[in-house]
Amino acid sequence: MAFTLYSLIQTAILCTNAIAVLHEERFLSKIGWAADQGIGGFGDEPGVKAQLLNLIRSVRTVMRVPLIIVNSVCIVLLLLFG
């Protein structure tokens, strides 16, 4: 399988975009994956589901602005160079 580093970057951008478009109210609450529903007890370690929800929420918060920039750059480059 011929992988290049460029395809890895493309995959990373696509995956981050996919996580960033998951809307909190419209979608995640409907399937019970809202960020405040995963917290279990306090003293115990959070389970896998809580960690996953935490990860989704933090990716959305942190990567929102950088993704705008990276996507714009990608669009411009693809328009110019095909």
Added chain:
Amino acid sequence: MDFSAHSGFRQPPKMRMRTTSTDSTEPSPLFEDTSAGPGAAGYGRGQDKGPAGYPAQTLLSDPMSNLAMAYGSSLASQGKEMVDKNLDRFIPISKLKYYFAVDTIYVGKKLGLLVFPYMHENWEVSYQQDTPVAPRFDINAPDLYIPVMGFITYVLVAGLALGTQNRFTPESLGMQASSALVWLIIEVLATLLSLYLITVNTDLTTIDLVAFSGYKYVGMIVGVVAGLLFGRTGYYLSLLWCCVSIFVFMIRTLRLKILSEAAAEGVLVRGAKNQLRMYLTMSIAAAQPIFMYWLTFHLVR
């Protein structure tokens, strides 16, 4: 390849800086005046007999160019300091040096351990006042030398294998290298993600994971070389042996790092948490033979 390039290319800038700084502070040894005997060295005197000396002497005796050279060299050393400081923030160079502190005996023993891990008894990493001991003194410590060298050798052996089948082009060498690198990055990211999700309290750093994932290149090289020498049966037999060895090696090494202390000693500890950790160790170890086969089967026909 990235790590060797980064730790290797620090040397030339240092040497360049040293020579130019000695130039600016002591120009006389390099540009001594051989035309006249007495009173030949030094800048100030060169000013007096500017037209009489060599053209190089007149160029350097000019105070402006002297100033310019001193300023340029100080600027260059400042730039180098800034680059070093910023580079150290992104790539921990001092931590990397620990992983390359190996010697020949360690490499030999580790290679033997990678293909035959069945006789080794004590798999614990020894510590020295809270810091892990350098790989030179402890065979269980992970290092980056073998993975880096293994990666480069794998790319070369892949080129050799392609060449014997008349399928070689220089681009295919680059493709092999970048494919293997991409798979390595994917594997390390997947391992990091699963370690985060299962909330394992471990002291495995990212570089440790890169080191452990890079140990499979040794088995891949053995398999491909055996395939070149003895055909497909040789390839399959040696790959099978190396896959099983890497599986056992990874399980025995990761067991001590990921599982809790009680479970690592062989006592059966119940509970969902330990079960998850055991599954994680098994899947990391099982991913190694899969990658080994995936990255080499197209090289041996």
